[in-house]
Amino acid sequence: MSGRPLDVLEDALGEPVTVRLKSGEEYAGELDGYDQHMNLVLSRASVADDETASTEDTTIIRGDNVVSITP
Amino acid sequence: MSGRPLDVLEDALGEPVTVRLKSGEEYAGELDGYDQHMNLVLSRASVADDETASTEDTTIIRGDNVVSITP
Amino acid sequence: MSGRPLDVLEDALGEPVTVRLKSGEEYAGELDGYDQHMNLVLSRASVADDETASTEDTTIIRGDNVVSITP
Amino acid sequence: MSGRPLDVLEDALGEPVTVRLKSGEEYAGELDGYDQHMNLVLSRASVADDETASTEDTTIIRGDNVVSITP
Amino acid sequence: MSGRPLDVLEDALGEPVTVRLKSGEEYAGELDGYDQHMNLVLSRASVADDETASTEDTTIIRGDNVVSITP
Amino acid sequence: MSGRPLDVLEDALGEPVTVRLKSGEEYAGELDGYDQHMNLVLSRASVADDETASTEDTTIIRGDNVVSITP
Amino acid sequence: MSGRPLDVLEDALGEPVTVRLKSGEEYAGELDGYDQHMNLVLSRASVADDETASTEDTTIIRGDNVVSITP
Numbered sequence: 001m002s003g004r005p006l007d008v009l010e011d012a013l014g015e016p017v018t019v020r021l022k023s024g025e026e027y028a029g030e031l032d033g034y035d036q037h038m039n040l041v042l043s044r045a046s047v048a049d050d051e052t053a054s055t056e057d058t059t060i061i062r063g064d065n066v067v068s069i070t071p
Numbered sequence: 072m073s074g075r076p077l078d079v080l081e082d083a084l085g086e087p088v089t090v091r092l093k094s095g096e097e098y099a100g101e102l103d104g105y106d107q108h109m110n111l112v113l114s115r116a117s118v119a120d121d122e123t124a125s126t127e128d129t130t131i132i133r134g135d136n137v138v139s140i141t142p
Numbered sequence: 143m144s145g146r147p148l149d150v151l152e153d154a155l156g157e158p159v160t161v162r163l164k165s166g167e168e169y170a171g172e173l174d175g176y177d178q179h180m181n182l183v184l185s186r187a188s189v190a191d192d193e194t195a196s197t198e199d200t201t202i203i204r205g206d207n208v209v210s211i212t213p
Numbered sequence: 214m215s216g217r218p219l220d221v222l223e224d225a226l227g228e229p230v231t232v233r234l235k236s237g238e239e240y241a242g243e244l245d246g247y248d249q250h251m252n253l254v255l256s257r258a259s260v261a262d263d264e265t266a267s268t269e270d271t272t273i274i275r276g277d278n279v280v281s282i283t284p
Numbered sequence: 285m286s287g288r289p290l291d292v293l294e295d296a297l298g299e300p301v302t303v304r305l306k307s308g309e310e311y312a313g314e315l316d317g318y319d320q321h322m323n324l325v326l327s328r329a330s331v332a333d334d335e336t337a338s339t340e341d342t343t344i345i346r347g348d349n350v351v352s353i354t355p
Numbered sequence: 356m357s358g359r360p361l362d363v364l365e366d367a368l369g370e371p372v373t374v375r376l377k378s379g380e381e382y383a384g385e386l387d388g389y390d391q392h393m394n395l396v397l398s399r400a401s402v403a404d405d406e407t408a409s410t411e412d413t414t415i416i417r418g419d420n421v422v423s424i425t426p
Numbered sequence: 427m428s429g430r431p432l433d434v435l436e437d438a439l440g441e442p443v444t445v446r447l448k449s450g451e452e453y454a455g456e457l458d459g460y461d462q463h464m465n466l467v468l469s470r471a472s473v474a475d476d477e478t479a480s481t482e483d484t485t486i487i488r489g490d491n492v493v494s495i496t497p
Contacts, residue, residue, distance in 0.1 A: 039360035147252035218323035
């Protein structure tokens with residue numbers, strides 16, 4: 001009932017997540033890592049709103065761009 | 072009379088809340104967690120202003136996007 | 143003559159206040175709490191500039207949205 | 214010759230000041246208080262650029278909105 | 285050769301400076317004071333880009349508006 | 356599985372990376388250095404979205420402009 | 427291979443640099459100083475994108491405006 005945000009991220013390690021950014025873009029990938037600023041590491045990341053969904057091995061997203069993370 | 076903001080969030084744990092974001096979007100869900108930055112964890116979250124209200128199990132919202140939280 | 147900002151908020155607890163946000167919106171309500179970031183708790187809050195003034199029991203406003211607070 | 218910004222604010226306590234905000238608005242009033250974030254307390258404050266100059270008893274302005282303060 | 289930014293401000297005390305702001309405005313005046321946030325105190329300040337160049341005794345500029353300072 | 360963001364940057368030293376900025380620009384280059392703010396040093400950097408791809412020896416990118424880094 | 431951003435700035439002291447700002451402007455000059463916020467001191471600075479390239483003795487640029495620095 002009272003999972004703190006970073007605890008929820010910890011539990012999501014290795015799981016697929018959807019990350020929405022302030023720019024409106026949405027990344028989908030597997031959560032490989034994070035830190036206390038909500039900087040994220042996604043593997044098998046693709047940008048959903050892009051014209052050509054790019055699949056990349058690993059992407060670091062700087063936390064201050066993040067709106068929401070949905071495991 | 073003098074509930075501090077984080078105390079009000081503590082009391083709202085497990086309760087339905089509406090969260091307004093700077094983007095104009097509104098999330099509704101049950102407050103599952105928070106931290107001192109007002110990062111939030113919502114369960115059964117849906118985006119009210121979206122064309123298709125999406126129901127998702129759990130969503131983390133980064134606090135710096137938040138305008139207001141109404142329990 | 144030299145009331146510091148947080149002292150003025152302390153004195154306004156339980157009193158009606160008008161809060162202007164960077165978005166241009168204006169909240170009116172009773173000040174129920176605050177913290178050092180100017181995060182605010184308003185009770186009986188309504189949004190003055192909205193088309194339909196909504197009355198809500200309690201609203202937390204994140205401080206970084208605030209332009210001014212008028213007790 | 215070398216008055217630091219907060220020293221100049223200290224000297225301006227009780228004096229009329231004009232405060233310009235990032236929004237383009239201008240507040241005029243008497244400086245009643247301030248803190249290290251340049252959060253300000255103005256008494257007899259009026260908004261110069263508003264269509265109807267509103268006179269209010271006391272207004273707290275959050276410092277991160279401020280462009281300049283002219284005693 | 286290696287004057288740090290605050291050292292250059294220290295040397296400019298009492299000298300005329302031009303301050304460019306993120307809004308595009310330009311202030312000219314004599315540098316009367318500063319602090320570690322680059323909050324500035326200008327005397328005999330005028331706004332160059334304004335239609336009517338206003339001459340004011342002393343103006344405090346909040347540092348987060350500053351783009352550049354030219355002694 | 357749980358590489359923290361700065362660990363992934365450490366592993367990418369000397370490797371080619373693509374850096375997306377909030378402005379929409381994309382830099383490609385070899386990662387020569389970084390710090391805890393995600394300030395980056397790229398060598399052989401070029402701006403992909405520019406009309407004329409400029410090749411420069413070394414470029415420092417201030418971290419607060421970064422959206423994502425893809426090794 | 428692993429030059430940290432501030433080390434690269436240290437090495438660039440006394441050398442010509444190009445500084446790109448979030449506003450789109452570009453400054454060229456000799457790097458005379460910097461600090462840990464990437465506040466910069468340029469001598470013989472000129473604004474490349476301005477209609478009339480102004481040559482000024484010394485300019486302080488506040489670090490939070492900086493996108494990139496190219497020695």
